[in-house]
Amino acid sequence: MFLSLFLDPKERRLRALWRIVLTLGIYVVTNIGFSLMAGIAVMAFLPEEIDAARLSGDSAAYEKLLNDFFLNNPVTGMINTAAVLLGVFATLWLAARFLDRRSIEDYGLRSDGRWWKELLAGLGIGAASISAVAVILILSGTASVEATLASTRPQVNFAFGIAEYILLFIGVGIYEELLFRGFFLKNISEGLRLKFGNRPALLAAAGLSSAVFGLVHLGNPNATVFSAISIFLAGLLLAIPYLWTGQIGLSIGLHITWNLFQGVVFGLPVSGTRVPENLISLSTRGPDWWSGGAFGPEGGLVGILGILVAFLLVILYVQKSRGKPAIDLSINDYQIMEADADTLRKEPKNAR
Numbered sequence: 001m002f003l004s005l006f007l008d009p010k011e012r013r014l015r016a017l018w019r020i021v022l023t024l025g026i027y028v029v030t031n032i033g034f035s036l037m038a039g040i041a042v043m044a045f046l047p048e049e050i051d052a053a054r055l056s057g058d059s060a061a062y063e064k065l066l067n068d069f070f071l072n073n074p075v076t077g078m079i080n081t082a083a084v085l086l087g088v089f090a091t092l093w094l095a096a097r098f099l100d101r102r103s104i105e106d107y108g109l110r111s112d113g114r115w116w117k118e119l120l121a122g123l124g125i126g127a128a129s130i131s132a133v134a135v136i137l138i139l140s141g142t143a144s145v146e147a148t149l150a151s152t153r154p155q156v157n158f159a160f161g162i163a164e165y166i167l168l169f170i171g172v173g174i175y176e177e178l179l180f181r182g183f184f185l186k187n188i189s190e191g192l193r194l195k196f197g198n199r200p201a202l203l204a205a206a207g208l209s210s211a212v213f214g215l216v217h218l219g220n221p222n223a224t225v226f227s228a229i230s231i232f233l234a235g236l237l238l239a240i241p242y243l244w245t246g247q248i249g250l251s252i253g254l255h256i257t258w259n260l261f262q263g264v265v266f267g268l269p270v271s272g273t274r275v276p277e278n279l280i281s282l283s284t285r286g287p288d289w290w291s292g293g294a295f296g297p298e299g300g301l302v303g304i305l306g307i308l309v310a311f312l313l314v315i316l317y318v319q320k321s322r323g324k325p326a327i328d329l330s331i332n333d334y335q336i337m338e339a340d341a342d343t344l345r346k347e348p349k350n351a352r
Contacts, residue, residue: 023183035080082171085171119250125253130258152276177255202327205332210239222295226289
């Protein structure tokens with residue numbers, strides 16, 4: 001009886017709550033590990049004057065030189081992005097193998113031709129949606145082009161600086177979708193399905209995982225309650241393609257170009273953070289409730305309009321590629337791994 005609180009005897013694995021808790025613990029450990037390795041790799045690029053300032057005991061000079069180094073060296077940003085991405089992949093591989101008892105591909109990563117087509121479609125939808133936001137801001141008189149090919153890091157090669165943030169937004173799009181949609185939504189829905197049924201469990205899991213998505217972004221610079229609500233809605237937007245297709249290719253693509261075009265192409269803040277190199281630098285004015293202010297479009301009403309545009313484009317794409325949109329109930333219909341199924345078949349009945 002006590003063990004049944006932790007283990008599901010039918011599925012022969014931990015219950016969903018404990019899988020989620022332990023996966024979060026694994027993520028902390030892997031993130032620390034890969035961050036340490038990234039720190040060691042970055043040390044190879046530290047100039048001698050930083051080490052000299054540290055040895056001199058001048059903490060103010062040391063901190064300034066160190067901050068300037070990280071700000072003006074795109075390689076360090078690329079290394080850190082790679083470290084986070086590897087940490088997430090390691091976490092989910094361990095979770096899939098030892099806790100979820102499934103293939104990591106079951107987190108929405110089936111690499112067939114349709115998956116890659118949906119990824120490309122998502123890239124197009126994300127780009128079109130945030131471009132619509134930029135056009136709305138300009139037409140409403142709350143944004144104007146301040147500069148083109150602009151940079152706030154004159155010491156950094158422009159193309160190299162752009163490459164740093166392209167890699168960053170690709171990484172963010174992949175690992176946030178893997179965590180929030182591929183892992184959390186799937187596991188939450190599996191924990192709820194026996195009580196509520198597959199469809200209600202999936203809808204509730206989409207809401208809960210999106211709420212966590214919004215709350216996590218409250219820690220971003222310039223975040224507000226409105227921005228958290230907007231990010232929650234963005235989480236629902238990103239969950240819907242997963243619910244309709246059973247894969248996260250469409251969600252990953254949409255997430256990548258939404259951030260990429262917002263920051264790199266149009267120079268708008270991305271969830272509270274400004275990108276130093278922009279192809280087109282837009283300056284905004286007017287009320288923050290409309291433009292989002294320092295948080296970026298996601299902190300204002302214009303961001304919600306962009307989410308609606310993306311939602312309509314997702315509907316059109318899914319209708320064209322798959323027919324009438326419907327929830328894929330196989331997402332939380334757990335199947336025992338083949339190795340476990342073989343074991344069950346070999347066990348005598350009185351041993352079960």
